Amino acid sequence: xxxxxxxxxxxxxxxxxxxxxxxxxxxxxxxxxxxxxxxxxxxxxxxxxxxxxxxxxxxxxxxxxxxxxxxxxxxxxxxxxxxxxxxxxxxxxxxxxxxxxxxxxxxxxxxxxxxxxxxx
Numbered sequence: 001x002x003x004x005x006x007x008x009x010x011x012x013x014x015x016x017x018x019x020x021x022x023x024x025x026x027x028x029x030x031x032x033x034x035x036x037x038x039x040x041x042x043x044x045x046x047x048x049x050x051x052x053x054x055x056x057x058x059x060x061x062x063x064x065x066x067x068x069x070x071x072x073x074x075x076x077x078x079x080x081x082x083x084x085x086x087x088x089x090x091x092x093x094x095x096x097x098x099x100x101x102x103x104x105x106x107x108x109x110x111x112x113x114x115x116x117x118x119x120x
Contacts, residue, residue, distance in 0.1 A: 004040030006053050009033045013065035017075055020103060024068060032064050033096040039089045051087050056082055063099075071080060072097045072113045080117040092118040 004037045011034070016027040034056065041049040063079045083093045086105040094116045 001039040003040045004038050004042075004115045005036070006036045006038055006051055006056070008053060008057050008060065011057055011060050011064060013061055015065050015075075016068040016100075017070070017072060018068075018103075023103070028099070028101045030064055030072070030075070031098045031100075032060055032062055033098070034083060035094045036078065036083060036090050037092040038087075039091065051089050052072040056083060056086060058081065072099050072111070073115065076113050077117070079116055084117060084119050088119075090119060092116060 010031050012031045014027050015030050016024050017030060018024060018028075033094060036051060036056065038051050057102070059082050060079055061111070063082050067077050069078070076095045079095045080093045081098070082095040084090055094114065096112050098110050098112045100110045102108075104111065
């Protein structure tokens with residue numbers, strides 16, 4: 001096995017995360033970047049021995065667009081837990097959730113929260 005990484009950048013969904021009633025009612029755009037540290041089989045060309053990044057992307061999207069949470073920290077943790085549970089080849093995952101239209105009272109380009117979790 002080889003140490004490897006798989007990175008998916010900019011998975012986007014309109015969702016209703018946030019603490020304000022307007023965020024829950026109207027929703028806004030969120031995106032996620034996910035980097036998986038994996039055991040990679042570079043000697044085989046067998047898809048069954050690889051982490052399927054299309055499946056990872058779909059599962060991330062499902063969580064991102066799924067049940068609303070108050071905090072993007074919670075959302076990042078849910079995404080990380082989902083990805084870690086997908087394959088024993090995933091050793092750790094880093095998730096960054098972007099909330100570019102966060103109502104923080106000042107002009108800014110983005111608010112992002114990053115978490116990293118290791119497989120147990």
